[in-house]
Amino acid sequence: MTKRSKFLKAWSLVLLIGMLSLAGCGSNNANNPEPTTKPTDSPQTTDNANEGAVKLTGDFEIQYFVGGYGDAWWKQVISEFQQLHPELKIKESAGAKINEQMKPRWIQGSPPDFVYIDGAGSNTRQMVTDDQLMDITDWLKEAENADGKKILDLLIAQPEEYQSGKFHAVPLVFGSWGTFYDKALFKEKGWEAPTDFESFLALGDKIKAEDEMSVYIHTGVYPYYINGALLDPAIVAMNNYDTSIIKRINSLEEGVWKSEPVVKALNQIVEMSEKGFIDKGSPALNHTDSQSQWLQHKAAFIPTGIWVESEMANDIPDGFEFGFLPSIGQDNGGKFVANPYISTVAIAKKAKNPEAAKAFLQYIYTEKNGKAWAELSKAPSNIKADLEGTNAPALTKEAAKYYNSPNTVVSPEVVIPEELVTARNNATVALTKGEITPEQWGDRLEEATAKIRAKEQK
């Protein structure tokens, strides 16, 4: 799979550029009135001409998850799209529980036409395995957005090939996992943000000794938070920053869950747990519960994603300053490992109106809408766009700083079948509570993986 590593390199490179432009926006727009209005940046006219060509009619159903990013962007693009196609009857199926709610419809074969795959219970790989998404390989290779630009050229992260050589979904949002803290609090207390696991433990001991707050609170109800933000980057770090181990995980390789890097990373969690760093209430907290506890300084660190700032916008206390660390599991003097969280859009295989779905996809992948995402959802999208003048939040800039640093390794995402996600969630939360050992964790995962492997080979 050398193709994959090449693709990764390319990915980090493009990412770098994307993040750079993003990072640039806040810091130097005051003293640098840049005249970067490119000629192509006037999409309005081409827009209409292009869209007017095809007349879309009938029903068109869009499913989108509403979580930390909110729904403002979706409402906006959908209403614009509706204006372009007044005869299209657009139905929005949206909400925080939409993945669970729509699941039966996907199973019974009457899915919506277009889907944004994000949030708890969403799993692009599983949907591809279950043959629910349309193979858009050929179409996407040529597809142009509403401005007449090739969509693939505009993407920061390229589409994942869940089946080799095939595209089923297009990445729309480029988020990132991380460990978060309040900079203002740290300044006030004179604490240094940790740069490796050693300094994290040292600081943890100090915080613990002061006995004012927990060291580390997490989202125990959805353990994929701690998996994505703490465990996965640590695995890569323990594998000498070689990201190939994630590929081995994704290909369901036998024995990988009991391999040395994984066990080492698990042992870090055990150490945190044994030192009593992990907040006792965590196992019963969902993400906003844990995040609001953290915002109230009931804990110093939290594993979550960069969407936390917009998600909690209403509950951020005055003077709170978001701090971001891509990873904390690395050895002294090591690099940071950044774990992206990418959300995709796709067209249902059984879409009743695939034409509208394709047109909608072409419509949303424009630079203008990429910018709009950054502004309305307060997080970077996966569309390369000049974010000059947009008000990207501080946290995004902070994250971009790390992603751009040569001292950071960008890891691919762990993408595994849903049953395995569940098994891993259960095992990890049991580990944080000291109920199982890393060996047992490995046994459970190996067993679950073996079952799935057996089934996929059938």
Place this chain on the structure above:
Amino acid sequence: MNKGIRNPGFRLFFKLSLMVWAVCVLYPLIWTIFGALKDNQQFFLGKPWNLPKLPLLWSNFSYVWEKYNFGDYFVNSLVVTLVSTILGVLLSATTAYAIARYTFRGNGLLYYSYLSYMMIPTFLGIVPLFFLLNDFHLTNKLFGLILVYMITAVPFAVFVLVGFFKSLPKELEEAAAIDGASHYATFFRIMLPLAKPGLISVAIITVLNIWNEYVFALVLVNDPTKYTMPVAIAVLQGEMQYRTEWGPLFAALFISMGPILLFYIIFQRQITEGITAGALKG
């Protein structure tokens, strides 16, 4: 005349226990109303038992009613409950009457096949039922839900109504037959009106069950515009993970509780009687 137990220490202990449990039952309800009138800050910073601060946030109610479409869900629940109760009682009354007042082959078998439903876990049928309704294009439709509700109401209703019809005097039918009334006329003009108390208590209990039903509604309806109240509340609790809005959540709880509490207070006698009647005969 037995005066019951009179030992004063004993009495005091029991009396206090009764009061404590009454508080345990009522307090959460009162507290739901208080919660519905608070804002987030009061939830985060205050104690749970604090009274809501003034001004009371009545807007929480209109907020869930409109923003979270609880107005629609309320109507959905109302429609589903009323229609399936009426149809369900009709379906059961006819069958129960035939079983109770006529002898025919398979009479007993029929009766026990309905009875056995009450002793068998229905969860097993949930997956096939989902696909069955799907084949009829009845998932995501209130009508599909009504169909399922009305038929699941039948066993209990048949059970109670058979007992009821059996208790009516035999002479009634004979008199009707002499007057030349048809079977239908006898049923609709004489027996049904006489069975009214039984029908009412069965209907009331069916209303309670359907208004509160969750599993079928969860599985069979996935269209957010067609939720019933219990599903809507479960979904709202899920939404709260993204937008912490405790006040509106409690307001929604109250909107769901209010009508059924009122209903219970009005009909509490029939409800307790119906339930004891049903259970004691079993």
Place this chain on the structure above:
Amino acid sequence: MKERTAAATVMTKQKVSTRIGTAKTKRNLFIASFILPTLLLYLVFTVYPMFKGIYLSLFDWSGGSETYNFIGLANFKEMLDDGIILKAIRNDYILVVGKVIGFMMMSMFFAVALTRFHIKGSGFYRIVYFIPNVLSIVVVGVLWRYVYNPNLGFLNSLISLFTEKPFEFAWLGDKWSIFALLPPSIWAGIGFTIILLVAGILSIPSSLFEAADIDGASQWNQFWLITLPLTWEQMKTSVLWIVMTTLNGSFVIVTIMTFEGGVDNATQVMGSYLYMNAFKFGKFSYGSAIGVLILVLSLITTATLQRLMKRDTIELT
């Protein structure tokens, strides 16, 4: 004269017999019209799905796909290796046993209190105690989830009044959280068994207690020798009801309060595991096999209990 009457008799006899003939058809038609519509709907929407569920459990089928593969008992074999199934069965029975004990002790206590003391306001209490039963389990679950909330919740705030540091135990995030589901279940359901037992006690002739009083029997003895045996039928009904509603319905309180079965399946029950397998993983046949398991276990349990609780009915003369 005689002939005429004879002829008349023949005529009326014929008339009567044809009338009886049509009357019989009419009667049968009437019965059919009253029975069949209900029966048809009942067969289609409840009986058929149950048998289809048993049938499905013998296949490997993932909902959407058109292919059914007959695999015999493989789903059940898979269950034997599935540690979560064992946990789910254990949890279901923790709920059953906990609820039976909690329900029966508490409702007998309150039923006695409401009947044998002639306490003022007992009518009021009877009305109040049934209130939780008319609420949806969803509502009950959401309310109690808030009671158990580690940081904002009622319970921990209350305990924190007596502790130096804020008490932050995660009631619903523990290995043994299944026990935390007992209080809400009891709170929500006990009204029903209280009503049953109250009715049972009230149907005991008061002369029995009077006679016992005269004989100088203590209150305890009266309870053991009169109240308990004479309400045995109601107790039996209550216990069977609890078993049925728990095995069939624990799914709701579990999913509402602990989502997909709590931390590391700590609160997973058979119903919720069925739902998860079928509607989350699309393993419909495995889910159906779990449904069969629920059916078998509840039949065994209720049959055993019926046997165990069998007693000679005490006839009052």
